[in-house]
Amino acid sequence: MPKKVLIIAGGTGGHIFPAIAIANELKKRNSNIVWLGTTKGLENTIVINNNIKLYKINAVGLRNKSLFHLLKAPFLLTFALLKAIILIIKIKPDVALAMGGFISGIGGFAAWILRIPVVIHEQNSIPGTSNKILAKIAKKIFQAFDNTFANNILATTSGNPIAFKTKTKTKTKTKTKNNSNTLLNLLVLGGSLGAKSINEIIPQLKIKLNIWHQTGKNNLQDVNNSANKKDYKIVEFIDDMASAYAWADVVICRSGAMTVSELMLSATPSILIPFPHAVDNHQFYNAKILADNDAAILIEQKYLDIDLLEKTLLSLDSDTLNKMSTNAKKFSNPNSAQQIVDYLVNF
Numbered sequence: 001m002p003k004k005v006l007i008i009a010g011g012t013g014g015h016i017f018p019a020i021a022i023a024n025e026l027k028k029r030n031s032n033i034v035w036l037g038t039t040k041g042l043e044n045t046i047v048i049n050n051n052i053k054l055y056k057i058n059a060v061g062l063r064n065k066s067l068f069h070l071l072k073a074p075f076l077l078t079f080a081l082l083k084a085i086i087l088i089i090k091i092k093p094d095v096a097l098a099m100g101g102f103i104s105g106i107g108g109f110a111a112w113i114l115r116i117p118v119v120i121h122e123q124n125s126i127p128g129t130s131n132k133i134l135a136k137i138a139k140k141i142f143q144a145f146d147n148t149f150a151n152n153i154l155a156t157t158s159g160n161p162i163a164f165k166t167k168t169k170t171k172t173k174t175k176t177k178n179n180s181n182t183l184l185n186l187l188v189l190g191g192s193l194g195a196k197s198i199n200e201i202i203p204q205l206k207i208k209l210n211i212w213h214q215t216g217k218n219n220l221q222d223v224n225n226s227a228n229k230k231d232y233k234i235v236e237f238i239d240d241m242a243s244a245y246a247w248a249d250v251v252i253c254r255s256g257a258m259t260v261s262e263l264m265l266s267a268t269p270s271i272l273i274p275f276p277h278a279v280d281n282h283q284f285y286n287a288k289i290l291a292d293n294d295a296a297i298l299i300e301q302k303y304l305d306i307d308l309l310e311k312t313l314l315s316l317d318s319d320t321l322n323k324m325s326t327n328a329k330k331f332s333n334p335n336s337a338q339q340i341v342d343y344l345v346n347f
Helices: 013-028 043-049 067-091 102-113 129-134 196-204 220-226 241-247 257-265 279-291 306-314 318-330 336-346
Strands: 004-008 032-038 053-057 095-098 118-122 140-143 185-189 210-214 232-235 250-253 270-272 296-298
Touching (some): 004 013, 004 102, 013 032, 013 043, 032 067, 032 102, 053 067, 067 102, 095 102, 095 336, 102 118, 102 129, 118 129, 118 336, 140 336, 185 196, 185 241, 196 210, 196 220, 196 250, 196 306, 210 241, 220 232, 241 257, 257 318, 270 279, 270 306
Parallel strands (some): 095 118, 118 140, 185 210, 185 250, 250 270, 270 296
16 A cells, blocks of 8 residues: 655755655655645745645744744744644654754654654755754654764665756867867856855856856846856756756856755766855855865855956866766765655555
């Protein structure tokens, strides 16, 4: 009989998109899928658009909140937990998959109270608070990267589930040590949050490049006003990321867990500029996984300037790019979703 799986994820795309990839694999196995999320997160659009039943509770994280919010925390936590317990009693799942974030902490603990097996997946190289707590009670722990959890916690490295299928790399003429006249295809992922420094510096590049710059909604006009060169494509969002990675010789971007995993899966060289204010500085440690293995170049935002960026780009000959691509691919797991679903439907 097909399992009924409760996916607990909400808030940001970093938690939601890998859960969607798992949900898509569960659908192939004819599993019954329900979702527990928040009232205000991206799941309210994404989950519903994927035809998955969404239950919601009002859950907000407490880190970096004001004293007033912290004083209310015991009441908010109690109310959210009771609401989660009532919903899970109604849903009656066979297993609960928690993907991190505050909602996962509440929903995962509620499932454990009701004696429903809890499985967790951690997307980042540094585990979030909810998954650190749930790891003590979870029946199974999946991690995207090796050594994410402490040595006394038994975790299986599965990689991050990615929803898109990679495409064959476009055959482009990248520059070599003996030929500096050919142009690199540079994909820039500026994003809509936390990437102002990237969006500001790219239009300043004086070296010749083919640039495809995804700015995010909030930054499109500013980049358009700053850019004044040909071979510079500026867009708000890119729907077909598989094609974008296939086109790119190198990517400049932040180092969120899903972006790093996409770079691995698509075997794309990168220049990573971690968002310095990410919780627990996890983007820096995500980037180090690739940088320490010659699959990416890590530039901390405090050191980022136009001279350093141009020097870095000019150093990327075809031999270096091929080496970075090969090394990135070594860390990918194209079967991540299948591995997690195998456990969910067969435990």
